[in-house]
Amino acid sequence: MSEMLGNHYFQLKNFILAEDTYERLLPAELANLKVKRKLIICYTQTNKLSKALQLLIDLIEQDSSTIIQFNSREEDCPCNDLIFQIESGIITYPLYQDSYLALGILWLYCNYRTSLNYFQMAIKENPNNDLLNKAFNLIKKLSKQNILQTN
Amino acid sequence: MEEQRTDTILNSLAEGVITVDKEFKITFINEAASLMTGFHKDEVIGKICKNVFKSEFCLENCPIARILKFGKSIFDFDSQIECKDSTPVPIRLNAALLRDENNNPSGGVITFRDISILKKIEGILNDEFNFHGLISNSKSMKEIFTLVKQISDSAAPVLITGETGTGKELIADAIQNLSKRVKNNYVKVNCSVIPQNLLASELFGHLKGAFTDAQKDRVGRFELAHNGTIFLDEIGEMPLQMQPQILRVLQDGTFERLGESITRSVNVRIITATNIDLEKTINEGRFREDLFYRLNVIHIELPPLRKRTDDIPLLTNHFLRKYSLIYKKNIPHIDDECIEHLMQWHWPGNIRELENAVEFAVIRNKTDKDLCICSFPQKIRENIYCDQKHSEKLNIQTPFENSNLLALLNQYKWNKTKVAQILGVDRTTLWRKLKSMGIK
Numbered sequence: 001m002s003e004m005l006g007n008h009y010f011q012l013k014n015f016i017l018a019e020d021t022y023e024r025l026l027p028a029e030l031a032n033l034k035v036k037r038k039l040i041i042c043y044t045q046t047n048k049l050s051k052a053l054q055l056l057i058d059l060i061e062q063d064s065s066t067i068i069q070f071n072s073r074e075e076d077c078p079c080n081d082l083i084f085q086i087e088s089g090i091i092t093y094p095l096y097q098d099s100y101l102a103l104g105i106l107w108l109y110c111n112y113r114t115s116l117n118y119f120q121m122a123i124k125e126n127p128n129n130d131l132l133n134k135a136f137n138l139i140k141k142l143s144k145q146n147i148l149q150t151n
Numbered sequence: 152m153e154e155q156r157t158d159t160i161l162n163s164l165a166e167g168v169i170t171v172d173k174e175f176k177i178t179f180i181n182e183a184a185s186l187m188t189g190f191h192k193d194e195v196i197g198k199i200c201k202n203v204f205k206s207e208f209c210l211e212n213c214p215i216a217r218i219l220k221f222g223k224s225i226f227d228f229d230s231q232i233e234c235k236d237s238t239p240v241p242i243r244l245n246a247a248l249l250r251d252e253n254n255n256p257s258g259g260v261i262t263f264r265d266i267s268i269l270k271k272i273e274g275i276l277n278d279e280f281n282f283h284g285l286i287s288n289s290k291s292m293k294e295i296f297t298l299v300k301q302i303s304d305s306a307a308p309v310l311i312t313g314e315t316g317t318g319k320e321l322i323a324d325a326i327q328n329l330s331k332r333v334k335n336n337y338v339k340v341n342c343s344v345i346p347q348n349l350l351a352s353e354l355f356g357h358l359k360g361a362f363t364d365a366q367k368d369r370v371g372r373f374e375l376a377h378n379g380t381i382f383l384d385e386i387g388e389m390p391l392q393m394q395p396q397i398l399r400v401l402q403d404g405t406f407e408r409l410g411e412s413i414t415r416s417v418n419v420r421i422i423t424a425t426n427i428d429l430e431k432t433i434n435e436g437r438f439r440e441d442l443f444y445r446l447n448v449i450h451i452e453l454p455p456l457r458k459r460t461d462d463i464p465l466l467t468n469h470f471l472r473k474y475s476l477i478y479k480k481n482i483p484h485i486d487d488e489c490i491e492h493l494m495q496w497h498w499p500g501n502i503r504e505l506e507n508a509v510e511f512a513v514i515r516n517k518t519d520k521d522l523c524i525c526s527f528p529q530k531i532r533e534n535i536y537c538d539q540k541h542s543e544k545l546n547i548q549t550p551f552e553n554s555n556l557l558a559l560l561n562q563y564k565w566n567k568t569k570v571a572q573i574l575g576v577d578r579t580t581l582w583r584k585l586k587s588m589g590i591k
Contacts, residue, residue, distance in 0.1 A: 004173040004256040008216040011175065011201065034174075076199045 003035060010038050013078055015045040033059060033066040041079065041109075044102040047093065052105055053131045060138045067108060067142075079109045097125035101132065112143050165264070167242075170249065171215065172258045175200045187242075187265050189235030205233040214246035215259035224248070229266070241270045268476050283325035285318050286469050289459040295322070295451055302449050303329035308401060310386075310446045311424040313453030316503030319424040322451060323382045326422060335379035338372045343388035350393055352409050361410025371408065373400060373417050380420040386446065387425040387432055394439045401445045421446070456498040456505060463494045466502060470509035471522060481519045489524040496531050511573050528572075556584065 006021035019042035022035050029035055036059050043052035059066055083106050085091040086099060093099045104118035119136040126132060158179075161168050167184030171177055177195045185191055190203065201209035208214065208230045218224055225246040231239050244263035251257040280288045282296040302309065303326045311319045320339075327337045345353050352362070356371030372381060383389070389397065400406050401421060405414050423446050432438040456463065467485050475482050485493075498504050512526035524532045556570075563569045567585075571578040 002173075002219060002256045004175075004258070005216065005219040007174055008213060008219065011199070012210055076202065 003029070003032070006035070006038070010042070010078075011076065015042040018042050019046055019048075033063055036062075037066055037109075040105060041077075041082070044105050045082065045091075047098070049098055049101050049105075050131065053101065053135055056105060056108070057131065057135050057138060060135075060142070064142055077109055079106045082106055083110070095125070097122050100125065108139065112139060116140060116143065164262075167263045167265075168260065169200070169263075170258060170260045171200050173256060175213075175215070175259075177203065178258065184263070187234070187240065187263075188232060194235075206230050214244060214261060215248065218246060218248050218259070219256060230263075232263075241266050243269075271476055280465055280469075283328055284321045285325070286466050287459065287462050288465055289454075289462050291454050291459055292462070295453065296325075298449075298451060299325050300329060302326070304331055305449075306418075306420050307448040308420070308446050309422045309449045309451060310429075311422065311451045311453065312429070313424075313426065314455045314499075314501055315426045316501030317453040317455060318502060319426070319453060320382070320384065322453065323384075323422045323424060327380045327382075330380065330420070332379050332420060336376050337380050337382070338376040339382045339384065340372050341384045343385035347390045347393075350390065351396065354393075355396065355406045355408055357409035358411045361408075365410070368408075371406075373406060373419055374415065376419045377417045378419075380422060383421065383423045385425060386423040387427040387429055387438065389438075391437060391439070394442045398439065398442045398445055401442075456501045460494045463505070464490050466505055467493060467509055470506050471513065474510045474513040478513055480513055480516060482513060482516055482522050483519070484521045486521040486523055489522060489527070492524045492532065493527075507572075514573060556588075 003022075003025055006018050006025060009015075009018035009021060012018075019039060022039040022042065025035060026032070026039065036055055040052045040055050040059065043049065043055065082091065083103060086093075086103055086106070093102060100118045100122035104115050104122055107115035107118055116136070116139060119132070119139065123129070123132055123136060158181075161179070161181040162183075164181060165183055167187050168179070168181040169177060169184050170179040176197055177200055180188075180190065180192045180195055188204065195203050201213070208228075212230075214225045214228055214230070225244070228244050228246065229241065230244055231241050234240055242263040243266045244261050246259060246261045248256045249258040249260055280286050282292075282299075285292065285296070287293065287296075299322060309323075309326060311322050313319050323339075327333060340354065342350065352365070352369065352371070354372050356369050356374055357365045359365055359367050383397075396406060400417070400419070404416050404418060406417070407414055429438055429443050429447075433440050433443055456466075464485075467490060471482060471485055474480075493505070493508075500507075508527050508531055509522075511528050512522055515526045516522055556574075559570050559573065560567070563573075567581055568578055571581040574581065
């Protein structure tokens with residue numbers, strides 16, 4: 001399994017195969033932030049939102065610049081397209097809080113303000129989720145430091 | 152410095168070269184690729200390959216991804232890319248992975264060439280009068296095409312007869328292509344080319360030490376063709392002493408390798424062809440009658456071109472289109488008088504001769520007007536000349552012609568007789584010219 005093959009599946013938007021490839025790769029590539037960034041997106045599409053959230057927290061704690069320096073247009077990121085599909089109901093989740101969380105994560109790659117709004121909505125639906133609160137606080141902290149920008 | 156040297160080497164290639172990193176972002180494009188696609192390197196470096204070239208295979212069938220999945224480099228894979236002006240260009244590509252110091256894939260390299268002309272030629276070959284490369288609209292040939300379709304699936308031996316240049320091998324190919332054996336081996340043997348003392352070893356194989364030069368075991372052509380088809384061309388040239396062995400394979404599919412006592416069995420369909428009259432050779436005692444009847448289960452006799460002159464306009468136009476493309480000429484048609492004259496010629500070399508004549512005329516024609524008889528070889532046009540100066544007088548003395556001459560020699564694999572014939576000069580003249588150019 002190679003990162004390059006995972007990238008191919010990711011570009012094909014075959015998130016199940018991309019997730020599988022990246023997951024197999026990750027134990028040997030813990031410092032590979034690009035793989036983590038893409039795996040988070042895969043998790044939002046395979047409805048493994050807790051895993052996505054945990055990995056997002058790891059990523060921000062490991063190196064917040066991965067999010068800061070991310071240019072979704074240059075990286076051919078599927079987030080814009082996925083956001084459109086979730087917001088217009090083409091992609092659906094069993095619970096509202098899952099939709100809000102997926103949108104919060106995906107918007108983080110594009111616009112942190114909208115991302116924070118969706119995180120707030122997710123917390124409102126599920127206030128006792130520790131991971132959710134932790135992620136929200138981390139993003140808020142980054143935004144206060146004016147580190148995050150609108151990509 | 153090293154990088155600059157590599158760039159210079161890659162830029163000197165006629166093939167397009169593109170490299171991508173592991174994110175499929177373009178990291179290099181050589182000058183040939185820029186020329187073919189219209190994209191300057193500054194426009195594409197750092198961009199994701201699929202978003203630039205938009206090949207129909209970019210997604211599911213990305214060649215680099217195929218290597219990642221199956222572990223094998225790709226050779227001669229036909230695809231299509233989109234140029235800067237959105238024009239699709241058919242390409243034939245090779246692809247390989249680039250690896251880092253840990254042997255992990257770190258990118259890929261694709262080399263490709265434009266095959267537009269090849270595709271156009273294929274288009275010509277695929278038109279309505281084309282039956283597996285045989286061009287005809289005549290009743291006699293259409294009957295043969297129907298027969299070929301009817302008999303292709305059977306395993307019965309086929310004997311194809313006809314004068315030289317009538318397309319016997321193409322008929323054999325068509326039978327194979329239409330048969331259920333199409334995916335199995337198809338072995339061709341020209342019986343007149345192999346020395347008589349080696350023919351048995353070539354056809355049936357031998358054991359190490361079976362004769363002086365047999366240094367290792369060798370599998371014969373019949374074994375190679377097992378479950379497939381063997382095409383024995385020029386069967387009339389088969390030595391008399393070999394014929395019983397062929398008869399035995401035909402009858403019960405068995406034979407022995409030279410120097411071996413084990414009897415081997417094969418399931419092979421046998422197609423044979425000849426341009427000589429086998430019944431005459433039987434009377435002369437050079438061909439076994441029983442073998443003839445065994446081979447002659449399905450007999451296909453190809454008519455000579457002089458007996459299907461109606462096909463001459465069709466064939467001539469077909470070859471005109473083909474060679475106009477190859478030689479990048481814009482010759483619209485062949486004029487009517489020329490066609491009439493070609494229909495009167497007796498064509499002893501049949502379609503092969505006609506094809507060579509049209510190729511010669513296309514090379515000689517220097518205008519974009521219809522092809523005139525004056526461009527054809529002298530033996531065909533006889534004493535007909537015209538004053539319209541359609542043809543370039545071939546003069547291989549001028550320095551300008553040197554490169555053309557070399558290109559022509561390369562094209563015909565340095566067959567000087569053929570090139571001399573195309574140039575309309577004597578072989579000795581060509582030899583003198585090459586000598587003056589310092590070529591031995």
